[in-house]
Amino acid sequence: MSLYLLFDIGNTRLKWAAVESTQQPSDRQKKLWAYSGSISSKSLASPEHRAELADYIAKTLPKPDAIGFTCVAGKEAIQNLQSLFPQWSDITWKQLVGNSLFSGVRSLYQDPSQLGSDRWAAVLGARALSSVNTLIINAGTATTIDLLGANGVHYGGWILPGLELMQKSLESNTAQLPLAVRNESSNGFGLSTNNAIIGGCDAAQLGAIQYAIQLAKEMNHPVEKVWIDGGNAKILAAEMGKSKTQSSLSIESIEGLVLRGVWAWLLQNP
Template sequence: MSLYLLFDVGNTRLKWAAVESTQQPSDRQKKLWAYSGSISSKSLASPEHRAELADYIAKTLPKPDAIGFTCVAGKGVIENLQSLFPQWSDISWKQLKGDSQYNSLRTLYQDPSKLGADRWAAVIGARALSNTNTLIINAGTATTIDLLSSNGVHYGGWILPGLELMHKSLEGNTAQLPLAVRDETSYGFGLSTNNAIISGCDAAQIGAIQYAIQLAKEMNHPVEKVWIDGGNAKILAAQMSKFKGQSSLTVESTETIEGLVLRGIWAWLLQNL
């Protein structure tokens, strides 16, 4: 049995997981990863933190047969990542990029090398799970929305500030607006400044998703499935559920999922061993 180690290095979090060759990226069980974890991406800048991370993983896992990764945090971060396991110098590190090839998929991006590796990995991960017309949402530091059709074509997508960036932008660029704090009443039209900010930013995100669903329908690729991943996934999914049945643009099958990028790295790695 082989073991594969996967890394997803984002702007905020570094996530990793280990999977066994007896598993498949299309598996849907809740406890998919044999081993997984997450830390701040900034930890890679510290030699001490890198040593702690490498020691922790090496003591927890047997030596993997291959390592796959994506990184959107820059070349220096990649170098730090690949320096983690000098004792495993013979292991092949395989980097998934925006222009990496994947069987059964192609992107219409004008320059695929400029496509975010995390977005492309999430598209691959979504493809591993279903062959339907799919909207892929990664709700993290930025919110990305991508359309993948049942014919395996990625029609591009959008990048907008994530919820926290929206909140901080209002706080940092206005004289009297505070940093908003989410509470249970933050829905609908805000009756306080705090809730007006929270609800307004939520509305902007949900509005973008609804608009994407509308555009996909006009393109004759009506969305049948929405996958939402990332730190704000549960927030967006909860807000979307409140519109269920109230709009002709509502998608019946909307699901949050953890590790969609890691799943995509895994599927791609299996084609490149």
């Protein structure tokens, strides 16, 4: 049995998963991520936390046949990651970057080497799951929105502050606005300062998504599927589900879209 170990080092979280050769990135079974986990990306900077992570993974899994990863947290994070398993020194680490080639998908980015590797991995993950005109949203520290055509062309996308960054910027750069707390009554126009902030930040995110959907239609690539990943995925998916203008879209919150992309790429580059 072949085993692939996958890592996604984001600005906030380090995520990992192990998958068997009998599985495919298109699989939707619940047990797909039977071996998986997530910790703070900052933990990689701590020798103690690295030792704990390495010990946990090595004791949980058999030796993998390959390790694939993507990282947007800087070179030091990559070095710390690759120091985890000295006992597996014969395994090649394969890094997916923004200009990594993938059969069936290409990007129109002016300089693909500057395309965020997490965005590119999410595009590849989305392609593994569906082959229609797709909007790919990664709602994490930043919110990224990318358009992938049914023809396999990535038409670019947008990067905007994530929900927490928007909320914290209001707290940090104004004299009287507090750090808002999400609650169940945060719907529609806010009737309190707290709910006005939560609703306003949600509206900014949803407005960008709605504009992306409209723009894709004008480009003759009307969106049929929306994949949403990241820490705020369920929030945005729920809010989008309330919109009557998006009722015809297939909107789905999914975990591990970036990991799926790394996996799909690794299968093409064993």
